[in-house]
Amino acid sequence: DAKTTQPPSMDCAEGRAANLPCNHSTISGNEYVYWYRQIHSQGPQYIIHGLKNNETNEMASLIITEDRKSSTLILPHATLRDTAVYYCIDVPGGTSYGKLTFGQGTILTVHP
């Protein structure tokens, strides 16, 4: 079973920031927070990951609380192409050895 919990769905207006929350109630000290997304019918795509500090790349920003029990993925200017299922996953020691445990994820719908 997935160790993270996410809201089943969220909406966002195009051009606005999308903030997707994730609870990591059982995360351990050496586990990284990873985010993937799956656009309809495609294979999942890596977005971003972090351990303790906030991270930013060309796709998104990741905010991790100090106790690491929750994280937020931020898409700063959502577009219609960001409509997808977003998954947060705890990965031990930074490597999964190819074994990811997916939950149900959050369905993000970006509307005009």
Add this chain to the structure above:
Amino acid sequence: NAGVTQTPKFQVLKTGQSMTLQCAQDMNHEYMSWYRQDPGMGLRLIHYSVGAGITDQGEVPNGYNVSRSTTEDFPLRLLSAAPSQTSVYFCASSYFGASTDTQYFGPGTRLTVL
């Protein structure tokens, strides 16, 4: 680089038939995995491999076999297809380095078992 490729894209089988889903990667990744995704669900791990000649079971291995004779290829065999194996199958590859573990997924194989 082609990344992760999967063939076929679509397949229809009759109950009891066997077949092999192909997966190949050209990124020299050590780790390869097979997942299945049922409608409205997240992905579930079937089998994985940490290198050529090494495989292990994931969450839902029953009814599937794998082997890894080369770094590049990781085929998934359905021994005797059942309707419960109707699903979308994704192959993925990854490597470990510098605290990153980005998995690269193929486009999927959509399997229907009648």
